[in-house]
Amino acid sequence: MHNDEKPRVFQSYPEIEDLPMHENPQPNEINPDSDVIIGLEIHVQLNKLKSKLFCGCSTSYHNSEPNTHTCPVCLGLPGSLPALNKKAVEFGIKVALALECKLLDQTLFYRKNYFYPDLPKGYQISQYDFPLAKDGRVTITTDAGEKVIRINRVHIEEDPAKLMHIGGMGHSKYTLVDYNRSGMPLLEIVTEPDLRSPKEARRFLDKLRSILDYLDVFDGNLEGAMRIDANISLKGGGRTEVKNISSHKGVEKALLYEKTRHKNLRMKNIHIKRETRHYDEQRGITILLRTKEEEEDYRYFPEPDIPLMNVKEWETRLRNEIPELPDAKRQRFIKEYGIKEEHARSLTSDIAIANYFEIISKEIDPSVAASWIADVVKGELNYRDINIKESNLTADKMIRILKKFVLGEITDRNMVELIREIIDSGKDPEEIIKKRGFGKVGEDEVLLLVKKVIEENPDAVKDYRNKNDKALNYLVGKVMALSKGRSDPKEVINLLRKYI
Amino acid sequence: MKSFKRGIEGFKDIVNNGETEETISKLIDKINKSRLNAFITIRKEAIEDAKKIDKGEVERKGRLLGVPIAVKDNISTKGIETTCASKMLKGYIPPFDATIIEKLKREGGIIIGKTNMDEFAMGSTTETSFFGPTLNPWKNDRVPGGSSGGSAAAVAAGECMVALGTDTGGSVRCPSSFCGIIGIKPTYGLVSRYGLIAYASSIECIGSMATSIKDAETVLNIISGKDPKDSTSISLEDREKIINNHKTDKSKRKKRIGVLTTLFNDNSIDKDVLNSVWNAIYKLDDLGIEYKEIDLPNIRYALPSYYIISMSEASSNLARFDGTHYGFSLDEELNWDSTFSKIRKKGFGREVKRRVLMGTFALSAGYYGRYYLKALKIRSMIIDDFNNIFDKEKLDTIVTPTMPYKPFRLGEKIDDPVSMYLSDIFTVPVNLAGLPSLNITCGFSEGLPIGMQLIGKAFCEPDIIDIAKIYELNTNYQKKVWELF
Known part of the structure; x- marks a missing residue:
C-alpha cells in the first residue's frame, strides 16, 4: 500500500481512516413467523494442523501428559513473540470460502484483554475488526424444506490453556493448568440469528460439521474439537448465551431448556435479562454464570506483534484446493x-x-x-x-x-x-x-420344505382353498421357520400356490 | 581499564596475548567495587568463559571474541536472572536467549552482567528501579538518564566494552547523552525483539551503546536482520533495497542536515545544550555538510500520542505478570482474582502502575476512539511529516539535541512525572515514526556531557553513522569519556 520510495515502518494497521469506531451491532432481524431466535458461535479447533497457531509446538497433545507440548511462546513467557502459522490461515480461508464467505482485503489480529488463570499472556490473540472473512451462507434442510443460514464472520484465534480441578470444581482446593492446549489454532464461526428452533440449530451444526470434515481441517472426534456458544431469545425478549457446549445434541438440549425457561419467565411476566449461562450436560439444565453488568471490557486493540496480512491474494489458489x-x-x-x-x-x-x-x-x-x-x-x-x-x-x-x-x-x-x-x-x-446358515436355502430344499408343510398342515391348506388368505400367510410362516429365515417369502408363496 | 580505549579492535590483542581471563576478572572486580550500581546481576561465569578462550577451548573466530558485553535487564538471557528492575520478576531465570543474545554469543561475546534500568523501562532516569538508582559516572549526584541508565553508565565508566539498551521513547539515546557515549536506536524492525520483555511493542527497539561510533556500529550490524520469531523484523536484503532506492534518487550531491529549529524555541531548553548543538552543526557545515532549518508540523502532538500508545500497549503487555508461574508470588491461599490483584499491587512500582492504569483507561470502551485511535492517527501524520521532509529537502539526517537538559540531580524530577515526560520531546517522535537515530557527544558544560541526536530515514542507519563518524573524527568531545575509564 506504500511505494518503496517512502518506506513506512509500521504496516501493522490498515489506513487509519478505515478503522471503524466500535459500534453496537445492529438489532437482530426478526422473523415474524417464529418466536424463537437463535444464533451460534462455533469454535473449531484446527487440530489437523501440525503445529500451534503461533509457535512450533505439536498439536497432537490429546494423549500426552500435561504440559509436555509447550514452549516460551505458548506459555506466554516474557519476551516471547507470536509467529503466525500461515497454514492455519490457509485452513481458515478454505473454511470461509466453503461457507461462501467473502474474504476481506486485509486481515488483522487484535488483542482481547482479560485476566483468567488459563490465559498466560493476560490477553488472547484474536480478531475483531477486519476478521478473515464475512457474509457467508450455509443451506440446511428443515422440516419445511431448504433454508439458508447466513454466516456473519469467520475469524482465527488462539485457544487458552485448560484448567483442571482434581475431584471437581467445587471440591478441589487448587486449580491445575495444562498448557498443552494453549495456543491451539481455533476458528470462530459466527452465524446470523437466522435459526428458529433448537432442532434447526442442530441441523445447522450437523451440516457445518460435514463441511468441515470434507475440508479435512479438523478431527471432530478429539476432545474439545468443536465448542459452541448458543444465543437465544424470544421475539421481543432479552437474549441469553449458553457457553461452551461440546456436542450438537447438547446444543439442541440446552436450547430446548432455555426456550422453555424463557417462555415460563415470560408467562410470569418476568423480564429476561441479558446473561451468560453454562450448560450442565449431566443434569440437562443451564446455570447462570454472569449477567451483562459483570461482562468484561476486553479493550481490543490491534496486535502490534503480527503485521497486517493481505489474504485476498491467496484466494484463487486456495479456492482450487477446496474439494x-x-x-x-x-x-x-x-x-x-x-x-x-x-x-x-x-x-x-x-x-x-x-x-x-x-x-x-x-x-x-x-x-x-x-x-x-x-x-x-x-x-x-x-x-x-x-x-x-x-x-x-x-x-x-x-x-x-x-x-x-x-x-x-x-x-x-x-x-x-x-x-x-x-x-x-x-x-x-x-x-x-x-x-x-445365512446362505439362502436352495430351490430343491425349499420345495421339500413346502411339500412337508402342506402335508403337515391339512387344515390350513383346506382354509386356503376356501380363499382364506390368512391361511397362506400361516403356511409361509411355517416354511420360513423351518428354513430359519433363509428362504425368500415371495418364492415360498409361489411354490405354495403351485402345489396346493 | 585503560586498554578499553582501543575498543573492540584493540580487544583482539588482549585475546591474542592470552589475557582475556585476567582482563575479565579485573573487570568483574572493578564492577564489584563500583559505586555506580550499573549492574543488577554480575555474571561471574564470565571469567570461566574468558578462561576457555585463553586455553584455546573456543574457536578463535567471531567479531566479538572475548568482548565483555553488558545487557539491559529486560533482555532475556538463558540461565541468567532477568528482572526488568522489578520486584515482579525478581528470581525469574529465562529458559531461552533473546535472538540477539544468541547472535552476540555466536560472535564470541561474553555477557558480563545485566544492567540496571527504570522498572520495565518506564522512566528517563533509572530511578524507578527496584534495585535502587544508578549514578552518573561524570557526577555521582546526577542521574545517568534512562531507562537504559545502567548500560550507559557501565559503558561510560569502562565497566564493559559495549552494551545493549532498549529504546521506547529515548531510552538508549537519553542515557547515552547523559553519560557521554554513543547510543544507536535502529529502525523499528531492523533488530529482532524476540526475547525483549515487552513494554510498548510497536515502538520499542533494541540498540547498541559504546564509546565509539565504530563499536556501536559493529554491535548493531551483528544484531540486525530478519528473525522468523519476530514477524515485525525485516531481512537485510529488503533493507538493502530500501537503501539503494534512496541512492539512485540523489547521487553525487553534498550531504545535507535538517535542523528542527521549530522545536528549539522552547524556553525550557537549556542554553548550553542549544549552543553545543549549534556549534556541532556549524562544525559539520565547515566540513562540507550543509544544513537547512526545517519544521515538522505535527510534532507537537508527538508526546501525547506516544504516551497513549505506549501506555495502552504496556497495560496489555504487563498483564501476563500475575505470579502464576514465574517471578514474584504470594504465600497466601486466595481466589485467583484476589491473588492476581494482590501480586500486581505488591510486585509493580508506582510508575509502572501509573502507566498500566492510564493505558487501561485509554483502551476502555468509549475511550478507545477518543484516545487510542486518535493517537494512531497522529502517529501516521508524524510518519508522513518525516517522510515528506526527508524527501522534499533531500536530507541525510535531521539534527536535534538528544535531551533538552543536562543531566539532572537524583530526585529532582522523580515526583513530577509530567515534567519528566516532557524531557522526551526530541526522542519520542523518532520512536513513533520508527526511524533510526543516534546520540553523539557534542559538548560539555559544568563537567557534564551534552548529546546531539541524528535522525535518519527508515533503515538508512548508514547515513547517520557516516555523518557521526565525520563529526567524531574531527572533534574531541566523544573521546572525553575515556577519561572515566
Whole structure:
C-alpha cells in the first residue's frame, strides 16, 4: 500500500481512516413467523494442523501428559513473540470460502484483554475488526424444506490453556493448568440469528460439521474439537448465551431448556435479562454464570506483534484446493448414479460414507448400494456411535455381501443380521454366512420344505382353498421357520400356490 | 581499564596475548567495587568463559571474541536472572536467549552482567528501579538518564566494552547523552525483539551503546536482520533495497542536515545544550555538510500520542505478570482474582502502575476512539511529516539535541512525572515514526556531557553513522569519556 520510495515502518494497521469506531451491532432481524431466535458461535479447533497457531509446538497433545507440548511462546513467557502459522490461515480461508464467505482485503489480529488463570499472556490473540472473512451462507434442510443460514464472520484465534480441578470444581482446593492446549489454532464461526428452533440449530451444526470434515481441517472426534456458544431469545425478549457446549445434541438440549425457561419467565411476566449461562450436560439444565453488568471490557486493540496480512491474494489458489462439498456431491450422486434424493443426502452428509458408496458403486448397482448403505449401514453405525472407518465393514466386505444379495443368495433379513455381525465381530462375511446358515436355502430344499408343510398342515391348506388368505400367510410362516429365515417369502408363496 | 580505549579492535590483542581471563576478572572486580550500581546481576561465569578462550577451548573466530558485553535487564538471557528492575520478576531465570543474545554469543561475546534500568523501562532516569538508582559516572549526584541508565553508565565508566539498551521513547539515546557515549536506536524492525520483555511493542527497539561510533556500529550490524520469531523484523536484503532506492534518487550531491529549529524555541531548553548543538552543526557545515532549518508540523502532538500508545500497549503487555508461574508470588491461599490483584499491587512500582492504569483507561470502551485511535492517527501524520521532509529537502539526517537538559540531580524530577515526560520531546517522535537515530557527544558544560541526536530515514542507519563518524573524527568531545575509564 506504500511505494518503496517512502518506506513506512509500521504496516501493522490498515489506513487509519478505515478503522471503524466500535459500534453496537445492529438489532437482530426478526422473523415474524417464529418466536424463537437463535444464533451460534462455533469454535473449531484446527487440530489437523501440525503445529500451534503461533509457535512450533505439536498439536497432537490429546494423549500426552500435561504440559509436555509447550514452549516460551505458548506459555506466554516474557519476551516471547507470536509467529503466525500461515497454514492455519490457509485452513481458515478454505473454511470461509466453503461457507461462501467473502474474504476481506486485509486481515488483522487484535488483542482481547482479560485476566483468567488459563490465559498466560493476560490477553488472547484474536480478531475483531477486519476478521478473515464475512457474509457467508450455509443451506440446511428443515422440516419445511431448504433454508439458508447466513454466516456473519469467520475469524482465527488462539485457544487458552485448560484448567483442571482434581475431584471437581467445587471440591478441589487448587486449580491445575495444562498448557498443552494453549495456543491451539481455533476458528470462530459466527452465524446470523437466522435459526428458529433448537432442532434447526442442530441441523445447522450437523451440516457445518460435514463441511468441515470434507475440508479435512479438523478431527471432530478429539476432545474439545468443536465448542459452541448458543444465543437465544424470544421475539421481543432479552437474549441469553449458553457457553461452551461440546456436542450438537447438547446444543439442541440446552436450547430446548432455555426456550422453555424463557417462555415460563415470560408467562410470569418476568423480564429476561441479558446473561451468560453454562450448560450442565449431566443434569440437562443451564446455570447462570454472569449477567451483562459483570461482562468484561476486553479493550481490543490491534496486535502490534503480527503485521497486517493481505489474504485476498491467496484466494484463487486456495479456492482450487477446496474439494467437492456436500451439496455439490449430492447433486452429482443424483445425476450420475440415479439414486433417490434422500439417499444422496444421507450418503453425502458424511464424506467417508460418500467415498465408501462410490467405491462400492463401481461393482454394485448404485441404487442397491445406496439403499443398503444409507438405510441400514448408517443406522447401525449411529447406533454404535462409530464411523465407517472405525467399523469392520470395509468396502470390500460390503461388495462381497451385496454381490450375494443381488444374486439372491441372502435374504433381506439375513443381510441385516450379517451386517451387524461383521461390524461387531469383524469376521469374514463368508465365515459368518456358513456358521449362521445365512446362505439362502436352495430351490430343491425349499420345495421339500413346502411339500412337508402342506402335508403337515391339512387344515390350513383346506382354509386356503376356501380363499382364506390368512391361511397362506400361516403356511409361509411355517416354511420360513423351518428354513430359519433363509428362504425368500415371495418364492415360498409361489411354490405354495403351485402345489396346493 | 585503560586498554578499553582501543575498543573492540584493540580487544583482539588482549585475546591474542592470552589475557582475556585476567582482563575479565579485573573487570568483574572493578564492577564489584563500583559505586555506580550499573549492574543488577554480575555474571561471574564470565571469567570461566574468558578462561576457555585463553586455553584455546573456543574457536578463535567471531567479531566479538572475548568482548565483555553488558545487557539491559529486560533482555532475556538463558540461565541468567532477568528482572526488568522489578520486584515482579525478581528470581525469574529465562529458559531461552533473546535472538540477539544468541547472535552476540555466536560472535564470541561474553555477557558480563545485566544492567540496571527504570522498572520495565518506564522512566528517563533509572530511578524507578527496584534495585535502587544508578549514578552518573561524570557526577555521582546526577542521574545517568534512562531507562537504559545502567548500560550507559557501565559503558561510560569502562565497566564493559559495549552494551545493549532498549529504546521506547529515548531510552538508549537519553542515557547515552547523559553519560557521554554513543547510543544507536535502529529502525523499528531492523533488530529482532524476540526475547525483549515487552513494554510498548510497536515502538520499542533494541540498540547498541559504546564509546565509539565504530563499536556501536559493529554491535548493531551483528544484531540486525530478519528473525522468523519476530514477524515485525525485516531481512537485510529488503533493507538493502530500501537503501539503494534512496541512492539512485540523489547521487553525487553534498550531504545535507535538517535542523528542527521549530522545536528549539522552547524556553525550557537549556542554553548550553542549544549552543553545543549549534556549534556541532556549524562544525559539520565547515566540513562540507550543509544544513537547512526545517519544521515538522505535527510534532507537537508527538508526546501525547506516544504516551497513549505506549501506555495502552504496556497495560496489555504487563498483564501476563500475575505470579502464576514465574517471578514474584504470594504465600497466601486466595481466589485467583484476589491473588492476581494482590501480586500486581505488591510486585509493580508506582510508575509502572501509573502507566498500566492510564493505558487501561485509554483502551476502555468509549475511550478507545477518543484516545487510542486518535493517537494512531497522529502517529501516521508524524510518519508522513518525516517522510515528506526527508524527501522534499533531500536530507541525510535531521539534527536535534538528544535531551533538552543536562543531566539532572537524583530526585529532582522523580515526583513530577509530567515534567519528566516532557524531557522526551526530541526522542519520542523518532520512536513513533520508527526511524533510526543516534546520540553523539557534542559538548560539555559544568563537567557534564551534552548529546546531539541524528535522525535518519527508515533503515538508512548508514547515513547517520557516516555523518557521526565525520563529526567524531574531527572533534574531541566523544573521546572525553575515556577519561572515566
